[in-house]
Amino acid sequence: MMTTKHEEEYGVLLYYKYATIPDLHHLHSFYDSNCHSLSLVGRVRISPTGVNVTVGGKLSALKKHIDDVSSNSLFEGTDFKLASCSEPDSNTRVANECGFTTLSIRIVKELVTFSSFPLLKSPEISNAGKHLSASEFHSVLQNAGNFGETGKVGYPKKVMLLDARNMYETRIGKFQNPMVETLDPEIRQYSDLPSWIDDNSHKLEGSCVLMYCTGGIRCEMASSYIKSKGVGFENVFQLYGGIQRYLEQFPDGGFFRGKNFVFDHRVSVGSSNASILGTCLLCDLPYDDYSPRCRCTHCRMLVLVCNNCQVYEMEKNTTYVCELCKKTGNDVPLLPLIGSGEIEQEISIGTEPEAVTTSNRTECLPQLTRVEEITMPSRKLRILCLHGFRQNASSFKGRTASLAKKLKHFAEFIFIDAPHKLPFIYQPSLSQQIQPPPSNSCNSKFAWFVNPDFISESDNRDWNMSGCPFDPLQFMQQTEGFDTSLAHLKNLIAQTGPFDGLLGFSQGAAMTASVSALRGQLKGEIDFRFVILCSGFAINLSDQDLGSIDCPSLHIFGSEVGKDRQIACEASRELVSLFDPGSAVIIEHEFGHIIPPRSPYLDKIKDFLKRFL
Structure with missing residues (x-):
């Protein structure tokens, strides 16, 4: 055919x-x-x-x-x-x-992650709001002012529109009717919606609530959650097929103004006469194109920045701060950088000009006479560092010494040992001539995850010969021991915390990712604002949905060219996919199983950390 x-x-x-x-x-x-x-x-x-x-x-x-x-x-x-x-x-x-x-x-565990913390009672999808077709939804809006007078059965007099989408979506398109109040929760991600509903339930009680989202799925859980609040919350309705079906039924837009944000390469879809509802974050002129993927420097939420402002601000190396971060006071000035982006020496008042090596030349810094001429962070970020498999705090500190030195004005690294003590194992040479080193000259090695048949070597310092060649994929079998490691972290953080962030390397990154997935449940016991995952991979996270881990994250791993022989780049990329893409930053390098302490990678690490100063 x-x-x-x-x-x-x-x-x-x-x-x-x-x-x-x-x-x-x-x-x-x-x-x-x-x-x-x-x-x-x-x-x-x-x-x-x-x-x-x-x-x-x-x-x-x-x-x-x-x-x-x-x-x-x-x-x-x-x-x-x-x-x-x-x-x-x-x-x-x-x-x-x-x-x-x-x-x-x-x-995955959930089709859409409805809440980042455990709810007292999870909503039942069978109790979701009644579906209204596009024409029915349109009719309710059209007659919104007449329900009380006409006595229509099943509809209270007061009609409320509730947008179940994220703030960046609502900025370029929404339903508008002068006779109906529209509630915009202004949330960063869908998992913030339950908290907003809890805080604003008084606005919804006793009303006819019309909910809508892009395609309908987010309204299913959210409408059920509202109805679960009982008396006064019975009249909850949702637009069947979402905005997409509505625009198909009403090509001229009907009551919808602007464009419908979509989560594919189209970015947004409008009606035949879609007006520009959004405005540029910087100049406030009409603009609604998210294609440039500009993001807030602090929370990584998408922001609208017009083409002219992008070019102008790029020349000034300006950062973007979204509306939500401005409201919460995160629009603080960032630390100015010298030369290649690294402060090479301590700055003191009244010193002579000092030679500083930049990326391609040597410059002299002028004499500083006032403290105001350079802004230093009020305090350093405290970062708890989790080593990899068969390492310890001391060895990991040595491996990251160069990085720690170059970040000393930004961050303080604190290193700890994992709780699972490993046996001393050596691989014999082909000639069988080389003997293992004496145990008293070696420091103990530890792990965050172990094999299911692991037996702790608490005080045994004897060397054992490996019965087989070391397997580069052994990390895939090390899936046990999380509960012990979590309790260990809770205890150490209670003694030495608080910490601004967690940094994990290899298996330590897997542990950090697992803790991040429980961030909401661990509030008050293990608090942190961001994570840095180096050569990371996922362990026991198969039930996590794409983008469901709600935590700002920096992912550093070797590219395909780097040929990390311990952790394949595909495993690290798979881990990235579990984190909220709006707040995840990726650094791929060409140096294998390490954290490269050089530009341009170092500059990107600093850019990430500066958001939290």
């Missing part, structure tokens, strides 16, 4: 379905086989309670995928939202950030 030109066009398909999945791995195998055979890219998330899918490909392939999925009774009644669009350029930053250059299929 001949393929038409229209069928060869590119498209994006979005759908979700809440249903009990009897066999997660079987469904995973189906998606893996089906999507690869159809050359689809994007994200597939499978949980015990359903699926959430955003994929792109040829329209003919997407239609075939819909047919294949629809043949499974689990997906009966699924709303498949298919839209034609231009094919993404795999070389663009937008396509790479949105995951539209590869296919990612994962089994």
Whole structure:
């Protein structure tokens, strides 16, 4: 059969379905086989309670995928939202950030992370707000001022619009009706919404609440959470199919103004007469394009910066601060840098000019006569450092000495030993001539995670010969011991804390990532503002959804060129995907299993740390 030109066009398909999945791995195998055979890219998330899918490909392939999925009774009644669009350029930053250059299929605990902390009572999806079609939603808004007078059954007189999306999404498009109050929670991420609902429940009580989001999935959990509050919160409704279905029904925009932010390479989608609702963060002129991916220096949330301001501010090396960080007082001036971005010597008042080596020349610093002429941080950041497998605090301190020296004006590194003491093991040489070193000349080695059959070597200092060659993939089998390590950290932090951040190297990074995943639950016991993960990988985090770890993070690892022989770059990239992309920073280098203490990598590390000074 001949393929038409229209069928060869590119498209994006979005759908979700809440249903009990009897066999997660079987469904995973189906998606893996089906999507690869159809050359689809994007994200597939499978949980015990359903699926959430955003994929792109040829329209003919997407239609075939819909047919294949629809043949499974689990997906009966699924709303498949298919839209034609231009094919993404795999070389663009937008396509790479949105995951539209590869296919990612994962089994997760939640389809969308509704809360970053444990709720007293998790909402039941069966109690979600009633679905309103686009035309029904439009009709309610159109007649919002008449409910009290006409006595319509089931609707209170007061109608409220509730936007369940993130702040950067609402800045470029939202529903507007002068007869209806619109509540914008102004949240950084969806997991902040429950707290906002708790704090503002008085505004919702007794009202007809109309909720909306991009495609509908975020309203499912959020509407259920509102209804779980009981009497006065019964009248909660949600826009079926989200803004996307509404704009299809009302191509002129209807009550929606601006553009609909989408999480794929299209960035945003507007109506036939979409107005520009957003404004530039700096000059306040109309602007609504997130394609440049400008982000807040402090929290990494997307911000709108027009092209003219980008060019102008780039020349001044200006940083961006979002509205939320300004409200919370994070718009503090950052530490000015000298030369190549590194302060090489202590600055004292009234000294003679001193020679300082920069990246390509030697300069003389002028004499300083006033303290105001240079701004030093009021205090250094305290960073707790977690070593790698078969290391200890002393050896890790030595390995990072150069980095610590170059960051001494920013941060203080504190090193600790892991709790699991390892046996002394050596690999015999081929000639069998070399004897192991005497144990009394060696420091003990430790680990954060160990093999399931691990036996502690508390006081045994005898050397044992390895029964097999060292396995570079041994870290994949070291999955036990987290509870002991967590208790160890709690105790040490109680004695030596507080700390601004955690830095983990290799297995220490895996431990740091696991702690980050529990950040909300550990509040008050292990508090920190950021993490630095070097040559990291994930252990026991298979139930974490993409971007679900809500913690500012810096990821440093060897690129493919670097050929890290201990931890493959793919493992580190997989770990990155678990962190909120809005606050994750990546540094890839070419030097293998190390933390490179040189430019340009050092400058990027400093840029990250300066956000927390």
